Amino acid sequence: MASSSRNNKKYDVFVSFRGEDTRDNFTSHLYSALCRQNIQTFIDDQLNRGDEISESLVTAIEASAISVIVFSEGYASSRWCLDELVKILECKKEYAQIVIPVFYRVDPSDVRNQTGSFGDSFSKLEERLKENTEKLRSWRKALKEAASLSGFHSLNIRPEPELINEVVNHILKRLLDQVFRRNDNKNQLVGVESRVEEIESLLGVQSKDVYALGIWGIGGIGKTTIARATFDKISSDFEGSCFLENVREESQKPGGLACLRQKLLSNLLKDKNVSLDIGLNFRRLSRMKVLIVFDDVTCFSQLESIIGSLDWLTPVSRIIITTRNKQVLRNWGVSKIYEMEALEYRHALELFIRHAFKQNHPYVGYEKFSSKVMKYAHGVPLALKVLGCFLYEREKEVWEAAINKLQRILHPSILEVLKISYD
Numbered sequence: 001m002a003s004s005s006r007n008n009k010k011y012d013v014f015v016s017f018r019g020e021d022t023r024d025n026f027t028s029h030l031y032s033a034l035c036r037q038n039i040q041t042f043i044d045d046q047l048n049r050g051d052e053i054s055e056s057l058v059t060a061i062e063a064s065a066i067s068v069i070v071f072s073e074g075y076a077s078s079r080w081c082l083d084e085l086v087k088i089l090e091c092k093k094e095y096a097q098i099v100i101p102v103f104y105r106v107d108p109s110d111v112r113n114q115t116g117s118f119g120d121s122f123s124k125l126e127e128r129l130k131e132n133t134e135k136l137r138s139w140r141k142a143l144k145e146a147a148s149l150s151g152f153h154s155l156n157i158r159p160e161p162e163l164i165n166e167v168v169n170h171i172l173k174r175l176l177d178q179v180f181r182r183n184d185n186k187n188q189l190v191g192v193e194s195r196v197e198e199i200e201s202l203l204g205v206q207s208k209d210v211y212a213l214g215i216w217g218i219g220g221i222g223k224t225t226i227a228r229a230t231f232d233k234i235s236s237d238f239e240g241s242c243f244l245e246n247v248r249e250e251s252q253k254p255g256g257l258a259c260l261r262q263k264l265l266s267n268l269l270k271d272k273n274v275s276l277d278i279g280l281n282f283r284r285l286s287r288m289k290v291l292i293v294f295d296d297v298t299c300f301s302q303l304e305s306i307i308g309s310l311d312w313l314t315p316v317s318r319i320i321i322t323t324r325n326k327q328v329l330r331n332w333g334v335s336k337i338y339e340m341e342a343l344e345y346r347h348a349l350e351l352f353i354r355h356a357f358k359q360n361h362p363y364v365g366y367e368k369f370s371s372k373v374m375k376y377a378h379g380v381p382l383a384l385k386v387l388g389c390f391l392y393e394r395e396k397e398v399w400e401a402a403i404n405k406l407q408r409i410l411h412p413s414i415l416e417v418l419k420i421s422y423d
Contacts, residue, residue, distance in 0.1 A: 012175055013041045014064035016084045021072035026104050026160065030068070033168045036270065039175070061087050066098040066171060069146055071111050076122035079129070082139040089142050098174050101151035102167060112147035114140065172236035190354065190381075191347030192222075192229050195340075199230045202336055203318050210310040212319040214329035217340030220382030223322040226340065227293050230320065234291065238318075240268035241291040244306070248298045257305040264292065264306060282312045293320045300331040342379025349374060351381060355388025369399045376406050 013034060017027045027043070034041045042060045061067060067088040075081050091097040103111065110116035114123075122143075126136055152170075157163040202213055215223045228243065235241040242264050250256045265274045265281045268290050274281060290313065297303060303321070310319065321329060329337050343351065352370060353362055362370045373391070377383040391399060 009065045010040070010063035011042045011060065012039045012065050013171060014061050014067045014088070015041060015043045015070065016067060016081060016088060017043075017070040018072050018075040018078055018081055019044075021074045022070055022104060026072075026154075026164075027070055029160070030070075030102075030164050030167060033164050034171070037168060037172060039168075039171060057084065058087055061091055062095070064091075064097065066100060066174060067091070068167070068171070069099065069101045069151075070104050071101060071106050071118070071147070072104045073106055073117050074121050075106075076111075076114065076118055076139075076143065077125050079125060079135075079139075082125075082142065085142045085146060086138055089145055099146065099149055100167070100170065100174075101146050101149050102163075103147075103151060103153045103155075105154055107155075108147050108151070108153065112144050114143060169236055176232055176236055189225065189229060190351040191343050192226060195226050196229050196233060199226065199320075199338060200234060202338065203230075203234070203320075205335075207315055207335065209315055209335075210313045210317050210319060211315075211336075212310065212321065212332065212334040214326075214332075214334040214337040215320060215322045215340060216326050216329060216337050217324070218380070219324055220380045221340045221342065222381045223340050224295050225381070227295060227320050227322050231291065231293050238291040239288045240270065240285070242267035243293045243295065245295045247294055247302055247306075248296045251302050251305075257302065261306045268292070282308075286312045286314065289314060289316045291318050291320075293322070295322050297321050297323045297328055298325055300328055303328075303332055343381060343384070344379070345374065348377065348379045348381075348384055352377065352384045352388045355385050356391050358392065365396065366399070369396070369403065372403050373406075 015027060015031065017023065019027075022028075031041055031043050042064060044057060044060075061084065069085060069088065088097070088099055092099050101108075101111075106118045107116060110118040113119070122139075129136060152163060152167055154160070154163055157166055199213065199215070203211060205211065215227055217223050224245070231241070231243050244250075244260055244264060247260065250260055253259075262274065265285075266272055268285055268288070269281065292307075294303060294306070310317075313319075319334075321332065321334065323329060326337065342348070349370065352373065353360070356370065356373075357363060357366070373387055377387055391402060394402070
């Protein structure tokens with residue numbers, strides 16, 4: 001089965017719906033909510049449709065990572081909708097497209113079996129097309145298959161804004177899972193998954209106060225990579241989230257700390273024109289479940305200037321701070337310090353090989369050279385990457401000379417990485 005990924009899809013979501021039933025209510029509200037989350041969504045705005053599904057719609061379905069089917073009472077009265085449904089399920093089979101049914105004021109069993117008022121709508125269409133038995137058979141099969149998928153039932157989730165919120169959060173999680181899995185498959189995040197799981201476990205503990213986690217370790221050890229991977233995986237579980245990168249570097253720019261505070265508030269509140277009244281903004285956030293990552297913090301005053309304190313956050317909120325300075329974490333009173341350690345030898349070797357050979361294994365005759373290089377990187381991911389890139393496509397003689405030089409004088413980039421790491 002082919003694997004679909006958001007990376008080569010034009011749309012994140014395709015929405016199939018019966019316009020007369022939901023265009024001006026549920027579907028329009030769902031579309032707006034998806035757009036607010038920057039989820040690229042295709043929705044057919046044509047009010048007048050012909051009998052046959054258009055080629056542009058077929059293309060849009062194929063170009064989407066996820067299809068959401070809004071089953072409503074009149075959905076099965078439209079051959080256009082039913083052809084969309086058949087095409088969506090074809091993409092599910094051929095391209096592993098994710099399909100999410102939403103049962104809007106209809107019972108899933110009625111959709112599955114074409115009974116009740118939903119079945120009445122289908123019966124009317126069936127009567128008009130009774131000679132086209134093959135088409136009717138394909139529609140019945142599609143309805144049965146789609147209604148058997150895990151989805152959302154409007155009668156079980158009320159009020160309607162809550163239903164929309166759950167659908168959008170589920171879509172976000174599925175998209176993020178795709179991104180996380182795709183990166184992992186490309187081996188760009190060697191040795192990361194188990195560490196992300198550890199951090200997820202730590203963040204999941206019950207706490208009467210805001211839970212703040214410090215990720216501490218030498219430079220180049222992968223603190224930012226782990227924090228970013230964790231953020232990408234769990235941020236959809238929060239009402240607001242923000243990843244503040246390079247706090248150290250950004251804070252040194254004129255007005256840098258004020259810009260970081262503005263970015264924090266804008267991202268959390270999803271408001272580009274956020275008010276300058278800090279007190280008002282913090283009061284708004286005091287009612288939200290938020291996730292914040294402060295990346296590469298070097299001193300306590302940076303956190304004080306950006307956020308002040310954690311007292312205004314709800315206990316279900318979570319904070320992650322990455323730093324080389326453990327004292328910053330002590331001063332901030334973090335709940336737990338997670339110490340980043342060097343990569344295990346097998347993961348270190350795998351990462352190095354990815355950069356030195358651009359494949360899963362070293363060239364024949366280069367195995368010993370690769371092993372020798374390992375000791376100069378000390379399991380530090382950034383050093384492994386720099387060494388790998390430096391030696392990529394070099395002849396054996398160059399590797400030998402490089403290893404001899406590395407024994408005496410490290411390559412400038414490696415020297416800088418290791419200098420940063422052990423300062």
